[in-house]
Amino acid sequence: MxxxxxxxxxxxxxxxxxxxxxxxxxxxxxxxxxxxxxxxxxxxxxxxxxxxxxxxxxxxxxxxxxxxxALTPVEKAALITKIEQEAQQEALAKKQNAQTQATGISIGRSAARIFGGRAGRFGSAVLGNVSSQRSKVSQEKIDKIVAQKKEELEKTLAExxxxxxxxxxxxxxxxxxxxxxxxxxxxxxxxxxxxxxxxxxxxxxxxxxxxxxxxxxxxxxxxxxxxxxxxxxxxxxxxxxxxxxxxxxxxxxxxxxxxxxxxxxxxxxxxx
Ligand SMILES: [Zn+2]
Known part of the structure; x- marks a missing residue:
């Protein structure tokens, strides 16, 4: 055959x-x-x-x-780490009421390699906007964003x-x-x-x-x-x-x- x-x-x-x-x-x-x-x-x-x-x-x-x-476990773990970092920054940005702007952030080489041209859409949908400004944000808020982003990631992967x-x-x-x-x-x-x-x-x-x-x-x-x-x-x-x-x-x-x-x-x- x-x-x-x-x-x-x-x-x-x-x-x-x-x-x-x-x-x-x-x-x-x-x-x-x-x-x-x-x-x-x-x-x-x-x-x-x-x-x-x-x-x-x-x-x-x-x-x-x-x-x-398929995403390897290592690639998936790297994406999750990235999400956690982004969530932290997002929480900071929110707290400071920073003006959001579309940044079209890269989601890391692994995902870009896997999804090719779809990486852009995927990245901005999952990761949202980021501010590099620093201040203290409650862990609870960060966890909430992380959970939401992880869910979006799973959905995107399943899709x-x-x-x-x-x-x-x-x-x-x-x-x-x-x-x-x-x-x-x-x-x-x-x-x-x-x-x-x-x-x-x-x-x-x-x-x-x-x-x-x-x-x-x-x-x-x-x-x-x-x-x-x-x-x-x-x-x-x-x-x-x-x-x-x-x-x-x-x-x-x-x-x-x-x-x-x-x-x-x-x-x-x-x-x-
Ligand atoms: Zn199949």
């Missing part, structure tokens, strides 16, 4: 790592190093339905290609997560359909996810009915048959990618179109 998706969408310039997590959890996840992780739980529920599984694989691949990297899920659904569908898998596979995968009790507790993911609705709209706009037609030639002109165990022997490595051996590549480049 990953091979077909990678070739059909020209995503075979880098290798992919694939791992099955031996847990009966239902989500899948994408981390750095191009790792696609699928839980046994979802694979059991969708066993025999290659198109549904391919859609989930496409979704995870999309998280990589759209660089949907961002939901947006990313829709985006990954969309691109995941396009990827798997281009690779020739059935469009309905995406709907079947969603239904299975929606029928599981754990899905309801997941606040970072949008509700399943909304995701199904968005997918159906997309399928009308970009019919799977024409998507598959677009990449039929590339699939037939390219050879299936090779695969090996990863170096740590914990995942499968789907090699890039260059193959899985740097030694072979050196030999190919230099005859003697």
């Amino acid at each position: 990953v091979d077909r998706i990678a070739r059909a969408n020209k995503l075979d310039e880098k290798s992919w790592q694939i791992v099955i997590v031996p847990e009966y959890n239902l989500n899948a996840f994408a981390t750095n190093i191009n790792l696609i992780a699928l839980y046994n739980g979802i694979l059991e529920l969708l066993v025999g339905d290659a198109s549904a599984i391919a859609c989930l694989v496409g979704h995870e691949i999309a998280h990589h290609t759209e660089t949907h990297t 961002e997560d939901r947006k990313r899920e829709f985006e990954a659904d969309k691109i995941g569908y396009l990827y798997s359909a281009k690779a020739g898998f059935e469009a309905e596979g995406c709907l079947r995968a969603m239904k299975v996810l929606g029928q599981t009790p754990t899905a309801e507790f997941d606040t970072t993911h949008p509700t399943i009915p909304k995701r199904i609705e968005a997918l159906k709209d997309l399928m009308l706009k970009f019919p799977a048959i024409s998507l598959a037609e677009e990449s039929r030639a590339i699939i037939s002109e390219t050879k299936p990618l090779t695969y090996d165990l990863s170096k740590d022997r914990k995942s499968l490595r789907l090699n890039s179109s260059r193959g899985g051996s740097s030694v072979d590549d050196v030999e190919r480049l230099f005859d003697n």
Whole structure:
């Protein structure tokens, strides 16, 4: 599945790592190093339905290609520290009845890196205005501002997560359909996810009915048959990618179109 998706969408310039997590959890996840992780739980529920599984694989691949990297705990802690500092300054400013003005403060490199162009909006929404004037302010007031800002941060992060899920659904569908898998596979995968009790507790993911609705709209706009037609030639002109165990022997490595051996590549480049 990953091979077909990678070739059909020209995503075979880098290798992919694939791992099955031996847990009966239902989500899948994408981390750095191009790792696609699928839980046994979802694979059991969708066993025999290659198109549904391919859609989930496409979704995870999309998280990589759209660089949907989650905030690391360190980055999040740094944001919180920043918020605390800003809250202190804000409380000071309030006390002194300083005139507020929009400053468009930076929210630190980590957040800027994660959210790219959205950092500005995000930063000013979360951090507000600051005055550098100094005086003593009650801790209670500072705590209140910190709590409020933390809540806003969590909301913004959750919102961002939901947006990313829709985006990954969309691109995941396009990827798997281009690779020739059935469009309905995406709907079947969603239904299975929606029928599981754990899905309801997941606040970072949008509700399943909304995701199904968005997918159906997309399928009308970009019919799977024409998507598959677009990449039929590339699939037939390219050879299936090779695969090996990863170096740590914990995942499968789907090699890039260059193959899985740097030694072979050196030999190919230099005859003697
Ligand atoms: Zn996702």
